[in-house]
Amino acid sequence: MTNNRRSFIKQAAVLTGAFSATSLFNQAHAEVWKSAERKVAHLTPQQVATDEDFWAEIQRAYTVSPNIINLNNGGVSPSPLVVQQAVERYNQLTNEGPSYFMWRILDQGREPLREKLALLAGALPEEIAINRNSTEALNTIIYGLPLKSSDEVIGARLDYPHMVQAYRARATREGIVYKQLTFDFPIENDEQIVKAYEDAITSKTKLIHVTHIVNYVGQIMPVRKICDMAKSHGIEVIVDGAHSFGLLDFKIPDLNCDYFGTSLHKFLSAPIGSGMMWIKKEKISKVFPLLCDDNPQGADIRKFENLGTRSFPIEQGIGEAVNFQMAIGSKRKEERIRYLKNYWATKVQHLPKVKLHTSLKPEYSCAICGVSVDGVTPAQLDAALFNQYKIHQVSIVFENVSCVRITPHVYTTLADLDKLVKAITEIAGKAT
Numbered sequence: 001m002t003n004n005r006r007s008f009i010k011q012a013a014v015l016t017g018a019f020s021a022t023s024l025f026n027q028a029h030a031e032v033w034k035s036a037e038r039k040v041a042h043l044t045p046q047q048v049a050t051d052e053d054f055w056a057e058i059q060r061a062y063t064v065s066p067n068i069i070n071l072n073n074g075g076v077s078p079s080p081l082v083v084q085q086a087v088e089r090y091n092q093l094t095n096e097g098p099s100y101f102m103w104r105i106l107d108q109g110r111e112p113l114r115e116k117l118a119l120l121a122g123a124l125p126e127e128i129a130i131n132r133n134s135t136e137a138l139n140t141i142i143y144g145l146p147l148k149s150s151d152e153v154i155g156a157r158l159d160y161p162h163m164v165q166a167y168r169a170r171a172t173r174e175g176i177v178y179k180q181l182t183f184d185f186p187i188e189n190d191e192q193i194v195k196a197y198e199d200a201i202t203s204k205t206k207l208i209h210v211t212h213i214v215n216y217v218g219q220i221m222p223v224r225k226i227c228d229m230a231k232s233h234g235i236e237v238i239v240d241g242a243h244s245f246g247l248l249d250f251k252i253p254d255l256n257c258d259y260f261g262t263s264l265h266k267f268l269s270a271p272i273g274s275g276m277m278w279i280k281k282e283k284i285s286k287v288f289p290l291l292c293d294d295n296p297q298g299a300d301i302r303k304f305e306n307l308g309t310r311s312f313p314i315e316q317g318i319g320e321a322v323n324f325q326m327a328i329g330s331k332r333k334e335e336r337i338r339y340l341k342n343y344w345a346t347k348v349q350h351l352p353k354v355k356l357h358t359s360l361k362p363e364y365s366c367a368i369c370g371v372s373v374d375g376v377t378p379a380q381l382d383a384a385l386f387n388q389y390k391i392h393q394v395s396i397v398f399e400n401v402s403c404v405r406i407t408p409h410v411y412t413t414l415a416d417l418d419k420l421v422k423a424i425t426e427i428a429g430k431a432t
Contacts, residue, residue: 018319019112024082024089025323032057033327049335055410058328062411069391069416074215074243074368074407077269079321086320087271090313106312110305113315116322117276120330122251127284129277129304130315134242135162136290137261137277140304141238142166144287147206149175154200155209156181157399158216160240163209177204184400185214186359190222194229207236210257213243216401218341218358218368220248227256236283242266245276247337247366249330252278259283267337267367267409270321271314277304333410337367340408344417345369353428357403370396370403371424375431378404389423 018025036057040048048054061080064070070078079087094101110130118125131137143166147153153167157180167178181196197208208230212223227237238259244250246268252260260278264270279287285299293303325333341360348354348371357370373381378395381404385391394405408417 018086018316018323019116023320023323024086025320025327028082029057029061029324029327037327045329045331045335046339048332049339052414055336059411059413061324064411067390068386069389069419071391071393071406071408071412071416071420073409073412074218074266074405075394076272077266077409078411079265079269079271079317080324082324083269083271083317083320087313087317090316094313102309102312106316109312109316109319113319113322116319120322120325121245121276121278122253123278124281126301127278127281129279129301130318131275131277131305131307132273132310133265133275134160134240134261134263137275138163138238138240138259139166140277140290141259141261141279141287142170142209143290145207145236146286146288147174147176150177150204151207152177152179152202152205153207153209154179154181154197154205156183156211158183158185158214158401159209159211160215160242163240167209182400183219185217185219186357186364187219188359188361188364190225193222194225197226198229198233201233201235205233205235207238209238209240211240211242212255213241213247213366213368215243215368216396216398216405217370217403218243218365218405218407220244220364220366223255223257231256243368246270246325246330247334249334253280259287264318264321267333268318268321268325269409271317273311273314274318328410334366336410337408338362338365340412340414340417341365341367341369341406343414344406344408344420345371347421348424348428351425351428353431354424355403357401367409368405368407370401370405372403373424373428373431376427378402381427384427385420385423389419391420391423 036054040051040054063081064078114125114128118128170176171178179200210221210223210226213220223239230237236258239257241260241262245262258280262276264274264276265272284301285297288296289303291306293306345356345360349356353374355372358365378397382395396403396405
């Protein structure tokens with residue numbers, strides 16, 4: 001075979017990549033996973049959530065360290081091995097001739113990827129932009145909307161700081177009015193939350209910003225109800241879906257929002273440094289891109305992707321993560337991770353001195369749960385869990401939240417969570 005022929009075959013394989021019969025996922029998992037899936041096909045997602053044989057196959061696809069128990073998947077989730085291998089494969093190819101393989105080969109793979117992400121999101125491909133994280137997606141929208149002095153935006157004190165800071169910057173520079181609501185979570189009443197947003201509306205309100213899953217304590221917000229209420233007042237809604245996309249089983253348009261941003265390196269387990277932005281098609285032209293474009297008021301979603309030189313290997317590695325997600329099934333995944341959260345949380349919730357900061361009702365939480373121990377600061381609990389038990393999580397002291405955040409993922413085992421329960425029990429038993 002000639003070198004030119006080999007080069008052509010290599011390039012063709014890259015372009016079809018994750019969405020071909022020869023994808024790394026299909027090579028590594030298709031046969032075994034199909035067999036596992038057949039065994040649970042008759043079960044509901046809730047029943048599959050407790051089938052340890054099925055989830056053992058998923059767990060084996062990850063390469064997590066045996067030296068720590070990682071329960072901070074709400075920060076960044078690890079990628080399965082096939083996603084890591086895809087990034088390595090594309091990185092090696094890129095370095096064979098960067099300007100050629102990046103711009104003439106890998107750059108052509110964005111459109112198939114856009115279509116696959118749109119399928120997962122239940123959206124039109126022309127509404128999906130691929131970028132690096134939730135901050136980039138949401139800041140692009142926040143800075144790009146044509147707000148003017150005295151226009152009001154309603155958010156919440158527990159929205160993610162990078163979004164809060166963006167609104168405050170616009171308030172300083174342009175005089176918009178940024179109002180923040182305070183919630184004491186957990187709240188198990190949708191109407192209470194919706195009413196808080198509605199009561200803050202005035203004739204000058206142009207925008208509501210809602211965090212789908214509050215990252216500090218895992219509260220699931222009633223986004224659809226908030227959006228419906230906002231629409232009745234002629235107000236647009238931005239949804240921060242950093243912790244919901246790839247975790248909850250939903251389609252973005254069903255939220256009835258106008259704008260949505262997410263990080264794909266959280267629960268989708270895509271390569272670290274990958275994100276996605278969705279804008280309702282008829283809204284695209286009104287949003288200016290954060291970076292340069294020759295037609296900033298155009299209706300092409302691609303105007304938001306002018307990032308200059310970026311990591312094409314990371315971008316193309318997203319495709320294998322999408323394959324992984326679809327093979328599991330979004331509803332099965334949601335129910336499994338909720339089951340894992342409830343598994344440990346229900347075992348410690350009645351222990352003396354232990355307090356949960358998250359509802360255990362399925363409509364109000366999924367993966368994330370906050371926990372504290374009376375007489376032990378979050379920093380002390382964090383240190384004890386890691387230093388004594390090698391359990392990695394994150395302590396949070398912010399606004400009215402003071403706890404340790406625990407976040408399992410599909411690769412988390414029940415044995416890992418049993419160790420967490422043992423650790424919390426022992427720490428609480430020694431607390432004074």
